[in-house]
Amino acid sequence: MVRIGTDMNLIENIREAFRSVRTNLLRTVLTAMIIAIGITSLVGMLTAIDAMKAQIEESLSGFGANNFDVRSRGFSGGRATTAGVAQKNYPAISFREAEAFKEKFNQRGISTITTSVTGSAEVSRGSKKTNPNSRIIGGDENYFLIKGIALEKGRSFSNVEIQYGNNVCVIGTEIQSTLFEDGENPVNQHLTFFGRRYTIVGVMERQGGVGGDTGPDRAIIIPILNARNLDQRGTFRYTITVAGQDPLKLEYEMGQATGIMRAVREDGIGMDDSFEVVKSQTLGERLEEIAGFLRIGGFGIGFITLLGAAIGLMNIMLVSVTERTREIGIRKAMGATPKWIRQQFLIEAIVICVMGGLLGVVMGIGIGNLVGNTVGPGGFLVPWVWIIFAFVVCVVVGLVSGLLPAYKASRLDPIESLRYE
Structure with a gap:
């Protein structure tokens, strides 16, 4: 009640x-x-x-969604430790090893070899100079395709330029705005860094960044062989980025890449991988x-x-x-x-x-x-x-x-x- x-x-x-x-x-x-x-x-x-x-x-969609990187172990820098014990220090992937991997993997899919030359270059053109914070990156003929970067002006590298490592480059929009006047076409013009004169063959579209970081727009891409020739001390780290064919078979393709790289690096049976195969951070992430x-x-x-x-x-x-x-x-x-x-x-x-x-x-x-x-x-x-x-x-x-x-x-x-x- x-x-x-x-x-x-x-x-x-x-x-x-x-x-x-x-x-x-x-x-x-x-x-x-x-x-x-x-x-x-x-x-x-x-x-x-x-x-x-x-x-x-x-x-x-599709820009980097199925990509994965084959890179030197301990890529982030420093020696990793487990329970206070330093892990084995593996040698970095060399340019020859990266090229050997790319040649063998070409039967399965496309890949690109990249290296970061420096993040603090000063680029000049006549009396004009950039701040010493320009990025110089080495890339090959597949770099722009796999990275999903479109060109606003000009073209990508030709096979001859890649093969011989010519002094050509593709620049970001911030480099263009700093060294060239409004309305001036930078294609086929020249600029200088590291005491070398480079011909501009293309300009990347504006990419922007997070938190005001315009790093991608102040980058300069040069042929990978040209970048290798700048490596006087042999300390550059080379990374291979692979474009996966099928997102459902990405793990299988990463396994195939691991097998090829183990053969290239001559990692013995039972030995740990002397490199890393990791999924690239996609634009969606x-x-x-x-x-x-x-x-x-x-x-x-x-x-x-x-x-x-x-x-x-x-x-x-x-x-x-x-x-x-x-x-x-x-x-x-x-x-x-x-x-x-x-x-x-x-x-x-x-x-x-x-x-x-x-x-x-x-x-x-x-x-x-x-x-x-x-x-x-x-x-x-x-x-x-x-x-x-x-x-x-x-x-x-x-x-x-x-x-x-x-x-x-x-x-x-x-x-x-x-x-x-």
């Missing part, structure tokens, strides 16, 4: 909350709009980030990392907006308690307990929040997809995770915002309330 009575009181409180919402329609709409703006901000930002990420991933930071920022801004909305809702509910003091007194005089009064105001606050949340979710999805699709044409994204999250937030905001007004209403004295005008 008690449970039935409790259920009836809950149903009655829900009905009373909806009656109050209909009675004070203007106030409800204005309050719901406060919540809607907060939810729009939260869902809109997160939807826009996911939509932009989806569009960029679609446009960049880097994009996901960037999107993660953007989500944190978007969530922070949306949370601050919702906090303001919650304070506004609490203020309106407190005013509502004052306006309905006589009504509360009548309910108490008719036998309503403080618990029922608290329940009524909490339900009312939650109803208003959910109404605002519904509007906010619709507006957020619309605005988010509109912003996201400005990156490129694509489909319509419905972020179910953020929708569920938004409604959970609405209920929490309603509970928190309605708690103080509900407590205040439940504490009112029924006799004093009936006298209130």
Whole structure:
């Protein structure tokens, strides 16, 4: 009997909350709009980030998605330790070994040999000079194809230039803007670094970077044999990047590459690999990392907006308690307990929040997809995770915002309330 009575009181409180919402329609709409703006901000930002990420991933699909690197062991630098014991130090992959691997792997797929010559070169052209932070990278005829880098002007290296290691180069956009005037074509012009004169045969498209890093745009690519000739002390590390043929067979292809490199390096049976075969970091993985930071920022801004909305809702509910003091007194005089009064105001606050949340979710999805699709044409994204999250937030905001007004209403004295005008 008690449970039935409790259920009836809950149903009655829900009905009373909806009656109050209909009675004070203007106030409800204005309050719901406060919540809607907060939810729009939260869902809109997160939807826009996911939509932009989806569009960029679609446009960049295939760039490095199936690539893996064959590189010297301990590539990151320093000698690795396990339980305080230094591991064996293996010799770096030499240029001849890299070439031998590439020649043998050509029967299965394409690969490119690269090496980092320096990250602190000063490049000059006449009286103009760059800062001593230009990157010089050695690459072969497959470098731009496998790395997914398009050329804005000019061409890639020819087979003759690769074979003989000619003094030619492909430059980044920052090198172009520093050494050349606006509108001046750098192709077939000359620049100098390491005391050598190089002919520019191409300019890479702008690549940009994360956190203001423009490293990819201040890079200069030279033929791999030319880079090898700059290695006076024999300390350069050569990396082979392989373009996998089938993403479902990537592990198999990595195994094939391991077998070929073990033969090239003459690693004996039972010996550990004297090199590493690792999956390349794809553009999608880097994009996901960037999107993660953007989500944190978007969530922070949306949370601050919702906090303001919650304070506004609490203020309106407190005013509502004052306006309905006589009504509360009548309910108490008719036998309503403080618990029922608290329940009524909490339900009312939650109803208003959910109404605002519904509007906010619709507006957020619309605005988010509109912003996201400005990156490129694509489909319509419905972020179910953020929708569920938004409604959970609405209920929490309603509970928190309605708690103080509900407590205040439940504490009112029924006799004093009936006298209130």
